[in-house]
Amino acid sequence: MSEAPATRARAAIVREANAPVVVEDIELDAPGPGEVRVRVLATGVCHTDLHACMGNFGAEFPYYLGHEATGIVEAHGPDVTTPALGTTVVINWRAACGDCRFCAAGRANFCARPLVAGPRMRTLDGRPLGRVLGVGSFGTHTIVHARQAVPIAAELPPEATCLIGCGVVTGVGAVLYAAAVRPGSTVAVFGCGAVGISVIQGARLAGASRIIAVDLAPKKLDWALKFGATDVVDAREGEPSKKIRALTGTGVDYAFEAIGLPDTLNQAMWSCDLGGTCVLIGVPVPGAKLSFPGTKFFYSRATLKATFYGDCLATRDFPLLAGWYRDKRLDLDSLVTARVGLSDGEIADAFKAMERGEALRTVILMG
Ligand SMILES: [Zn+2]
Ligand SMILES: [Zn+2]
Structure with missing residues (x-):
């Protein structure tokens, strides 16, 4: 096992149903076997995050919000070699396991056991963080399964490519x-x-x-x-x-x-x-x-x-959609109707704009 110490990150958390979003420090263990730590560059505010805030996903509070993100792989779990450190990736919230009854039958879009990282992230008062759709990306860093991290052309703007990871691939x-x-x-x-x-x-x-x-x-x-x-x-x-x-x-x-x-x-x-x-x-x-x-x-x-998830296979479809974006056949830029920083007030405003029907996507830019 890795001897790496726990690290700190900033993250947008919701502690209980309908509670306000708060941005605070969290603690991350080193990534475990099969896992990577990703430094988030950009993440889209999706309606599913609002569902999570409202408690529509059961009782896994506190939640680390966010699941539609582009970032850079910055640490490997003990046995991980790919994606290489420094690779730009879009997060896939439905990474097929490869050997369940659906994957075995060539229907990986129905995978019964999608891959996620173990519970490596917690609040500073020690509460394990639930993650929206097994990710958590409204923050500076997250830990995901290595197969949730899909390489994408690094020269494309992260504020556009992050949208591929949920809303765009779904539609x-x-x-x-x-x-x-x-x-x-x-x-x-x-x-x-x-x-x-x-x-x-x-x-x-x-x-x-x-x-x-x-x-x-x-x-x-x-x-x-x-x-x-x-x-x-x-x-x-x-x-x-x-x-x-x-x-x-x-x-x-x-x-x-x-x-x-x-x-x-x-x-x-x-x-x-x-x-x-x-x-x-x-x-x-x-x-x-x-x-x-x-x-x-x-x-x-x-x-x-x-x-x-649009019955997609992320490893096939994320690069396909990124290529169409690069070739100007798919417009991602105009989907971004607002850009904000990682602050609780701006995220609350993004949810309000979504509820009023005034936003396509608000993107949270780290850094
Ligand atoms: Zn499977
Ligand atoms: Zn989504």
């Missing part, structure tokens, strides 16, 4: 892998935050002929058009599925729900054409019940499926 992956959108097909997207915008960009990259964006917030509809939507539907102006049917004549081939609400899932389902595919991306809140008319569903011959 683009939902299009490419969960739905497998075909060129020339029609798409509707419900919810135009960072994930919904990534669905729009994925649909554009997949060659969809029509991309209809639905939201309540006019600002988000403006963003949707900028990122490649061909039509927008303001959900405050009546039942969106009717408008989508009027726009297309028959309904869309694919509908994506990027909010996690039963009502919008129903709207998404009934905006599909006969035999269409509806993909649930948004995380439902605890206790949410999904229901719809059984007869209508039967005759629609629709496919309803849920996707998680």
Whole structure:
């Protein structure tokens, strides 16, 4: 085992459900076998962090917030050789184990035992830190499994590449892998935050002929058009599925729900054409019940499926998305609507802006 002493870091912590975010010193053990310590460069504020603050993930408080990050590998656990020290990496919160029943069957996106680091981080008063999605990145340093650290081109700006690690791969992956959108097909997207915008960009990259964006917030509809939507539907102006049917004549081939609400899932389902595919991306809140008319569903011959992390494989897809970003086919820069430092006030403001629908991504820059 490594003899390295514990180190200190600064991190944004939430101590109990709905408590304010506080930035404070934490203590990190040396990385254990299979693990690396990463110095965080940039990290995106995702809706899942807000879910964690609200206690929607059970009772693992206190939480080290954050899970969408780019950083540099700066220490290895005892048996680790890759990624090499100094490598720029994007954190993958679903690192496939390689040998569970799904990995063995070539379906690693369903991995039943994703790899995470052991409990190496704690508050200065000795409480072990829960980590959002097994990461913890609103801070100067974190410890992750080496296979959660996916090398990425170091010359690309970290404030853009960090978004690949959750919101972008989730949205683009939902299009490419969960739905497998075909060129020339029609798409509707419900919810135009960072994930919904990534669905729009994925649909554009997949060659969809029509991309209809639905939201309540006019600002988000403006963003949707900028990122490649061909039509927008303001959900405050009546039942969106009717408008989508009027726009297309028959309904869309694919509908994506990027909010996690039963009502919008129903709207998404009934905006599909006969035999269409509806993909649930948004995380439902605890206790949410999904229901719809059984007869209508039967005759629609629709496919309803849920996707998680865009059904991506990070080692395949992070470099792919980074390459599309470098080639200016995928816009990550415009997703960053605010840049802040590691302070509790700025992080609280970022969550408020997200709740008001005024942000795509706020990125916290360390340093
Ligand atoms: Zn597995
Ligand atoms: Zn996320």
